[in-house]
Amino acid sequence: MSRRLLVLGVDGGGTKSIGLISDDLGNILARRMGEAANANVVGVDTAAKNLFQLINMCCEDIRCRPDELRSILFGLAGAGREENRRRVQEAVETLFENEGLKVRPISIETDARVALEGAFGSGPGVAIIAGTGSIVIGKTQRGDVLTVGGWGRLLGDEGSGYYIGREALKAVMLHYECRGDSGKLRELLTHKYNWSSREQIIGAVYQENFDVASLAPVVLEAAADHDVVSQNILQSAATHLVEQARVIVMQLGILRKVFVAMCGSLIDHDTVYANVLHIKLLKMLPQVDIRPVVHSPAHGAVLMALEKFKKS
DSSP states (O other): TTTTOOOEEEEOOOOOOOEEETTOOOEEEEEEEEEOOOHHHHHHHHHHHHHHHHHHHHHHTTTOOOOGGEEEEEEEEOSSSSHHHHHHHHHHHHHHHTTOOOOOOOEEEEEEHHHHHHHHHOEEEEEEESSSSEEEEEETTTOOOEEEEEOTTTTTOOTSHHHHHHHHHHHHHHHTTTTSTTTTHHHHHHHHOOOSSSSHHHHHHHHHOOOOOGHHHHHHHHHHHTTTTHHHHHHHHHHHHHHHHHHHHHHHHHOOOOEEEESSTTTTSSSSHHHHHHHHHHOOOOOOEOOSSSHHHHHHHHHHHHHHHHOO
């Protein structure tokens, strides 16, 4: 086993991470799940420790040493800034050195970038990603990568779980003040969270660090149950994502089909939101060809690790 050329790819998120080891032919030899690796959530040192532990678990499964890996690539949530990537990389390298291991080539990309690579098996296309946050990312035939969105919840993340949850709260707020209708949302949130007053909602959001994105499934549930307010929120969210996708699609080519994949927990399976987005995409961008993803983000990280090894 040790004579084979081995690479490792990781999809690291805010709650868990997936690690894969592949040989140089792309055969997946090990798969393990580890702890969170978003440095913005758990801190640089904890993220590095969790990543190093994941490397070791994957290596244990195929009885190789971590320093036998020829290329390591982490696709990490919260890795948009070069400074964050550098600090995590240095922390993992230090852990290698502390264990008396030779430091192997380590590369860090964003979780969106490895999702794009996996979605089209290293080929061109556009990935619309909507989970807690959102981003649209595309790859040209020449390998150039284009990004729209991904500014975070304060500046952007339109169409994300956070956006949907915030719009639900705003609808309830307007209902409390007799300035609008919240449909079924006020009743649903009162039942689920025991919110029966303006003060309780304000306290939850501003003082108790309530996860606003966790409201998105409630909106999807209400929309599926024909709640007009919730349906309008999803229509607005989908419009934002399609507009972002349009910017990239137009750069990839108007006269040919452009492959599009829908990724992320809100739209990567059959949900009312995925259906709204699907219909709006085809209506506004008739040149797109919506396809299921080819590989997982973790597999995308492996493909990128292989490519970096071949170029080294």
